[in-house]
Amino acid sequence: MVRPRRTIPVNPPVPDLATVVANLQRQLLEQQQETNRLRDQIAQLNQRPQVDEIPPPVHQAHPVYQVPPVVPPVPEVRQEIPRNAEVPMAQVGEQINVQPVREDLLYERFRRMKAPEFEGLTDPVAADNWLIDIQVILDFMRLTEQEKVLCASFALKKDARHWWTTVQMRRDVMAMSWQDFITEFRAMYYNAEILAVQQDEFTSLQQGSMTVMEAVQKFEQLARMCPELVQTEKEKVRRMMKMFRTDIAKQVSAGDNLPTLVFDCVSRAIRAEYWINRDKEARAQIFKAQKEEKAVVK
Known part of the structure; x- marks a missing residue:
């Protein structure tokens, strides 16, 4: 049997040191050039105009309702011009065109409230009731002093309208406050004899x-x-107690705690009236039953 010849490995030749250094320098130079090229491309991209990119649509299973933003109302600015002041004709023309529109809008708001009219009745109670009703409406509308006077004058009819005309002749009603209107109104319809x-x-x-x-x-x-x-x-409580019937006043004033407020006094009087009426009804039924029994016996 012939044995195979053993092969002795041969080591590769050792490269020259100068060659290795040259290869490394060449690789570094190539990397430096590639880095410079990438920097130039980035600089060119930064110099281009930017265009807003539209984001891709988001697919939702269900549409989401977005509440629109609430825009606060712009407050109305009213410019008042002092009397006897020199105003350019252009501004005067603008005021002439704007003021009637303002009054028309105010009148339309007031008309929708269905305010009661006043015809100049001599009954002070009716006049007082009208004044209370009209003041409730004016307070609800949140008007200025002059607007209250203007709206109240809209509701004056017949004799009351003639009276208001005389008031306009002797004073500037456009500068009149609501308290001034009440004073004029009461002076006319709350005279001394009626009071x-x-x-x-x-x-x-x-x-x-x-x-x-x-x-x-x-x-x-x-x-x-x-x-x-x-x-x-x-x-007020004392006079109200004096007004009630005797049977009601006795029950209201019974006990140690006398009423000191009108609300308490009225509440006690209503309860007393209820039980007094119940007692009268019970006695009436008893009397009716006794009368029917006597009729059956006869």
Whole structure:
């Protein structure tokens, strides 16, 4: 048997040191050139105009409702020009065109409120009721002092309209406050003779056949006409107790805690009236039953 000849490995030749250094320098130079080329490309991209990119649409399973932003209302700026001031003709023309529109809008708002009209009745209670009703509407509309006067004048009809015309002749109603209007109104329809009659009726008012609520309503109407007679809550309660029927007043004043407020006094009077009526109905039924029994016996 012939054994194979053993091959002795031959080591590769060792490269020259100068060659290795040259190869490394060449690779570094190529990397430096590639880096410079990339920098030039980035600089060119930065110099181009930027275009807003539209983001790709987002696919949603269900559309999402977006609430629009709330824009606050722009407050109205009203410029007042002092009287006797020199105003350019152009501005005067603008005021002439704008002011009627403002009054038309105000009148339309007031008309939709269906305010009661006043024809100049001599009954002070009716005049007072109209003044209260119209003031509630004007307060609800949140008007200025001059706008309140203007709207209230819209509701004046017949004799009241003639009276308002005389007021316009002797004073500047456009500068009148709402309190000035009330003063003028009461001076006309709350004269001394009528007030004297109302005071007499108020001091002699009795409940009589009226219910508690009817009597209290009449009491409040006359009290508004005669405020000097009920300047305090205590005086108002005292006069109201004097107005009630005796059977009701006894129950209201029963006990140690006397009413000191009008609300408490009225509440007690309503409860007393209820139980008094219940007692009358029970006694009437008993009397009716006894009468029927006597009729059957005969």
